Amino acid sequence: MKKILSCAALFAAFSLLSFRLSVHELAIGSAIPNPDLKMKDITGREVSFKDVKKEGGLLVMFSCNTCPVVIKNQERTKEICKEALSKNVGVILLNANEATRGDGDSFEDMQSYAKGQQYKWHYAVDKNSVMADAFGAMRTPECFLFDKEMKLVYHGAIDNNPGNAGDVSKKYLSEAISEMLAGKDVTTKVTRSIGCGIKRN
Numbered sequence: 001m002k003k004i005l006s007c008a009a010l011f012a013a014f015s016l017l018s019f020r021l022s023v024h025e026l027a028i029g030s031a032i033p034n035p036d037l038k039m040k041d042i043t044g045r046e047v048s049f050k051d052v053k054k055e056g057g058l059l060v061m062f063s064c065n066t067c068p069v070v071i072k073n074q075e076r077t078k079e080i081c082k083e084a085l086s087k088n089v090g091v092i093l094l095n096a097n098e099a100t101r102g103d104g105d106s107f108e109d110m111q112s113y114a115k116g117q118q119y120k121w122h123y124a125v126d127k128n129s130v131m132a133d134a135f136g137a138m139r140t141p142e143c144f145l146f147d148k149e150m151k152l153v154y155h156g157a158i159d160n161n162p163g164n165a166g167d168v169s170k171k172y173l174s175e176a177i178s179e180m181l182a183g184k185d186v187t188t189k190v191t192r193s194i195g196c197g198i199k200r201n
Contacts, residue, residue, distance in 0.1 A: 024136050025135075025136035025137075025155065026134075026135045026136050026144065026152055026155065027152070028152055028153065028154075028155065028189045028190065029151055029152060029153075030151065030152045031150055031151055031152075032049055032058070032060075032146050032150040032151075032152070033131070033134035033135060034048075034049070034130070034131065034134055035048060035049045035050045035150060036048050036049075036050055037049075037130070037131075039094070039124040039125060039126065039127070039131070040107065040124060040125050040127075041092075041122045041123055041124040041125075042107075042110055042111045042114045042119070042122075042123045042124070047092070047122055047124060049092070049150070052090040052091070052092045052122050053090045053146075053150065054085075054088045054089055054090040055088045055148060056087055056088040056089040056090075056148060056180075056181050057089045057090070057145065057146050057147045057148050057150075057153075057180060057181075058089065058090045058091075058092070058145075058146045058150065059080075059081070059084045059089055059090065059091045059092070059143065059144075059145050059146075059173075059177075060092055060094065060131075060135070060143070060144040060145075060146070061077070061081075061091075061092075061093045061094070061141055061142070061143045061144070062093075062094050062095075062096055062126075062131075062132060062135070062137045062139070062140050062141065062142045062143075062198065063077065063093040063094070063095060063123075063140050063141050064095050064096075064097045064100075064105050064140045064196070064199075065095070065104050065105055065109050065110060065113040066097070066100060066103075066104040066105055066196075067140045067141075067195055067196035068196070069140070069141065069162060069194065069195040069196055070140050070141050070195065070196070072162070072163075073141060073158065073162055073165075074117055075165070076158050076159065076162075076165060077093075077141060077158065078117065078118075078119075080158055080173050080174060081093075081119075081120075081121050082120070083174060083177065084177060085120070085121060087177060087181055089145075089177060089181075091121035091122065092121065092122040092123075092124060093119075093121065093122065093123045093124070094123075094124055094125075094126040094131055094132070095110055095123070095124070095125055095126060096126035096129040096131065096132035096137065096140075096198045096199075096200070097140075097198060097199040098126075098127070098128055098129050098199065098200055098201045099199040099200060099201050100199045105199070107125055110123055110125070128201070129198060129200045129201070132198050132200065133200075137198060138193075138197060138198060139193045139194070139195040139196060139197060139198065140195045140196050140198060141157075141158065141193065141195050142155075142156070142157075142193040142195065143155070143156060143157065143158060143173055143193070145173065145176050145177065145180065145186075147180050153176060153180050153186045153189065154172070154173065154176035154180075154186050154188070154189055154190075155189070155190050155191075156172060156173075156190055156191030156192060156193055157172055157173070157191045157192065157193045157194060158171070158172065158173045159171045159172055159173070159174075160172065160191070162194045162195070163194075170188075172188050172191050175187065175188065176188065176189075
């Protein structure tokens with residue numbers, strides 16, 4: 001009986017691992033997943049992507065409170081979020097770190113962190129990492145930009161040097177926003193995000 005239970009537990013663990021490994025990145029041109037799904041943001045309100053989207057489109061960024069790369073890049077995060085909003089692009093940050101809700105990424109921690117950073121945009125709980133799985137998001141920070149039709153036009157990093165703001169030579173996300181709003185095809189559609197792995201259960 002113990003062997004049977006051990007085999008069952010091993011199979012369950014393998015199945016979960018296989019599921020995580022089979023999570024695929026959302027392809028450029030794809031429609032935004034689960035546009036009507038409500039998520040709890042730091043104000044306590046339930047919001048969906050459709051609620052947050054503005055006339056110009058929507059920026060979705062997977063983030064958290066605890067990743068050193070997120071913390072180091074906060075000024076750049078705030079800069080690009082402010083830029084997006086100023087250009088009528090909606091902004092929502094999602095915290096998908098389900099495994100660390102009791103260790104720095106709880107809802108209350110999110111509220112405190114956002115207040116300290118003076119966030120002026122939505123910051124919501126991605127419960128059970130549902131959106132991270134649907135997007136194929138693996139890191140924080142990781143950005144997904146959608147046009148006014150809610151189709152993905154850019155996926156990746158904020159810029160080309162997350163380690164040193166002074167050596168940034170290419171602002172991928174800012175350029176993608178500008179090209180998208182100008183009705184142009186985004187030149188650089190996919191870049192590599194560098195950051196901490198999302199802490200799924």
